[in-house]
Each structure stands twice: as C-alpha cells, then as structure tokens.
Amino acid sequence: MTLLAMLWWLPPVSAAEVAPGSGELTLYGVRLKDASVAAFVSAATAAGARQLERRPEGPVAFDTRDAGVPALQRLTLIADQGGFVSAQFIIKSYGQENEALRQLLVQKYGLPTTADGARRPFPSFAGRFAPRGTYDWDFAGGMKLIYRQPAIGDATLSYTDVEKARRLGSPAASGAEPRAKGDLADRF
Numbered sequence: 568m569t570l571l572a573m574l575w576w577l578p579p580v581s582a583a584e585v586a587p588g589s590g591e592l593t594l595y596g597v598r599l600k601d602a603s604v605a606a607f608v609s610a611a612t613a614a615g616a617r618q619l620e621r622r623p624e625g626p627v628a629f630d631t632r633d634a635g636v637p638a639l640q641r642l643t644l645i646a647d648q649g650g651f652v653s654a655q656f657i658i659k660s661y662g663q664e665n666e667a668l669r670q671l672l673v674q675k676y677g678l679p680t681t682a683d684g685a686r687r688p689f690p691s692f693a694g695r696f697a698p699r700g701t702y703d704w705d706f707a708g709g710m711k712l713i714y715r716q717p718a719i720g721d722a723t724l725s726y727t728d729v730e731k732a733r734r735l736g737s738p739a740a741s742g743a744e745p746r747a748k749g750d751l752a753d754r755f
Contacts, residue, residue, distance in 0.1 A: 590706055590707060591706065591707055591708075591710075592706040592707075592710040592711075592712060592726060594607075594610075594611075594654055594726050595607070595610035595611050595613070595614045595616075596610055596614075597610045599651050599654070599710060599726055599728065600651075600707070600708040600709075600710055600728060601650060601651070602650065602651040603649055603650060603651070604627065604644065604646045604649055604650070604651065605649075607644060607651055607654070608627060608644070611629055611631075611634075611642065611644075612629075614634050614635075615631075615633050615634035615635055616629035616630065616631045616634045616642060617629060617630045617631075617633065626643050626644055626645050626646070627643070627644040627646070628641065628642065628643050628644075629641065629642040629643075629644070631656065636668065636671070637659075637663075637664040637665075637667040637668050637671070638658045638659040638664040638665045638667065638668035639656050639658055639668070639724070640656070640657050640658060640659060641656065641657045642654060642655070642656050642657075643655050643657075645732075645735070647731060647734075647735055650731075651728060651731075652727070652728055652731045652732055652735060653725055653726065653727040653728065653731075653732050654725070654726045654727075655723050655724070655725040655726075655727075656723060656724040656725070657721045657722070657723055658721075658722045658723060658724050659722070660697060660716060660721070660722035661697055665697050665722070666693070666694075666695060666696075666697070668724075669692055669693045669694075669697070669714070670693045672692075672693070672712075672714065672724075673692060673693040676704045676712065677704070678690060678692060679692050679702035679703055679704050679712075679714060680702065680703055680704070680705075681700065681701075681702060682700070682701040682702060682703045682713070683700045683701050689702055692714075697716050697722070698716060699716050699717065699718055700715075700716060701713060701714070701715045701716075702714045702715075702716075708728075709728060709729045709730045710726070710727065710728055710729070711725075711727050711729050712724070712725070712726055712727075713725040713727060
C-alpha cells in the first residue's frame with residue numbers, strides 16, 4: 568500500500584488549523600518585537616489609522632475605524648524607552664464586523680488557544696457569535712496576540728511583548744482585567 572493510499576482517509580488540514588508557531592508577529596507591516604515607536608506610528612498612519620491627541624510621555628492613541636479592518640475602533644500603543652510594548656485595539660464586540668474580524672484572525676494565524684482554564688485549541692472561535700473569554704496565539708520572541716471578549720466591558724485585541732508588558736505591570740500581558748489603583752481600591 569502506498570503512502571498516498573494510506574493517507575487518503577485523513578481529513579484535510581486547512582491553513583486556519585495550523586498554528587503560527589514561531590513566526591514573527593507583525594502589525595501594519597512592522598515586525599513588532601523591538602520595533603520603535605516612530606516606525607510603528609508611521610506604519611499605522613500610512614495604513615489609515617488617524618493619530619489622536621498625544622501627551623508627551625503617555626501612550627499613543629489612534630482612531631482605526633477607517634483603516635479597512637472590520638470591528639477595529641481604537642488603538643492604544645504602549646511603549647517603554649521608545650520601543651514597542653503593546654498595541655491594544657478596542658473592537659466592536661458583536662455583529663457581523665466582529666465575526667469577520669475573528670474569521671480573518673483564524674485565516675491568518677490559525678485557531679487560538681483558550682487562555683482561561685486548560686489551554687486547548689478553540690475550533691468555534693470564528694463562529695457566528697463572539698465567544699466570551701480570553702484567547703491567544705503565541706509567537707517568536709515572547710510575543711502574543713490576545714483576543715479578549717468579556718461579558719461586560721470592552722472587547723480587545725492586543726499585540727503584546729509579554730516580558731516587557733510584565734515589567735511595566737500592564738494587564739495586556741495576560742489579558743487580565745485592569746484593576747483599580749490608588750485610593751479607589753481602598754474604598755471597598
């Protein structure tokens with residue numbers, strides 16, 4: 568029996584089912600690991616993102632509704648010492664645009680892994696209804712793409728350098744909920 572005859576019965580594997588493995592994570596054509604803020608801002612602007620007001624030492628924010636990707640609404644770039652740490656999109660959390668975005672993510676990166684509980688592939692991620700929870704893809708150099716769909720609050724899509732985000736104490740590193748800081752946390 569030939570190898571071809573032995574394998575005919577196996578179901579075909581689509582590109583969407585193959586995890587990206589150790590590939591590089593890019594956004595707007597920029598390799599994100601160790602990217603400079605200037606290079607990222609230039610690429611985002613060229614892609615149609617409109618830069619919003621920026622404070623000298625604060626994060627850079629963009630309106631991304633006209634950048635051509637469904638469901639993306641606002642992007643916040645977090646940097647440290649002029650280098651990329653995280654780019655977090657606030658996304659439309661329901662409807663056809665959200666479904667189209669999830670389908671694009673699966674086409675490009677494969678099935679995500681569930682980040683809540685036991686880590687396993689999540690085959691219905693690109694289905695009709697937005698799944699609640701946190702899902703992620705791992706990339707070379709400690710980079711991670713995190714899709715977060717909470718029951719309450721903003722749905723987000725984060726491109727993150729996990730180690731740098733942990734050093735800064737950013738919730739984007741784990742997809743965790745941001746916590747209240749300062750006096751507010753002590754009030755209850």
